[in-house]
Amino acid sequence: MSALSELGKEITVCQRCDLYKNATHAVPGEGPENADIMFIGEAPGANEDQQGRPFVGASGKFLDQLIASIGLSRDQVFIANVVKHRPPENREPLPSEIAACKNWLDHQIAIIKPRMIVTLGRHSMARFFPDKTISKIHGTAEKRDGVIYFAMYHPAAALHQGNLRSEIEKDMLKIPGLLDEMQEKPQAAEKPQQMSMF
Numbered sequence: 001m002s003a004l005s006e007l008g009k010e011i012t013v014c015q016r017c018d019l020y021k022n023a024t025h026a027v028p029g030e031g032p033e034n035a036d037i038m039f040i041g042e043a044p045g046a047n048e049d050q051q052g053r054p055f056v057g058a059s060g061k062f063l064d065q066l067i068a069s070i071g072l073s074r075d076q077v078f079i080a081n082v083v084k085h086r087p088p089e090n091r092e093p094l095p096s097e098i099a100a101c102k103n104w105l106d107h108q109i110a111i112i113k114p115r116m117i118v119t120l121g122r123h124s125m126a127r128f129f130p131d132k133t134i135s136k137i138h139g140t141a142e143k144r145d146g147v148i149y150f151a152m153y154h155p156a157a158a159l160h161q162g163n164l165r166s167e168i169e170k171d172m173l174k175i176p177g178l179l180d181e182m183q184e185k186p187q188a189a190e191k192p193q194q195m196s197m198f
């Protein structure tokens, strides 16, 4: 069994916080171990909890469309969440729950070694862009140690606030260019560098 599958199995029996008590299934995440891009959302919702798979509800449909808009399909990228069990009533994950889950995501990233991490929504952004505001930094990228971090609104935001839909679609379309740019210009790892602020 691959390291990623082993890890997924451990996540399914995680009891590091209380969220597992109300959940049907853990949602470790899915995608190939050699994915170039990782999309990281917030936490499973009701559909994800039922199926044990990330982004399979309404916001997942939109995420699939967004991924298709850059010529990829969801089986070519890794899709995960900051928190692996569904918070009851879809409430936001608590800081203690995010902290309890931190090592799982860190470990997934260490195995996959993606070229790009796309944060979906505030909680995922906060993990990689601490002290930033999503309305200010969505659609911008930062390169650190050879990895591009790119912040986007959560796809569910488009379902609640229709005016964000085109913003999210526009941000998504920047991804191929950012990946090309990174390939063309390898740079020293020691100096975090701000790039392509749109």
Ligand code: URA
Binding pocket: 041, 042, 043, 044, 045, 048, 053, 054, 055, 056, 057, 059, 060, 081, 156
């Ligand atoms: N929202 C998320 O953040 N993650 C999912 O997996 C589904 C909805």
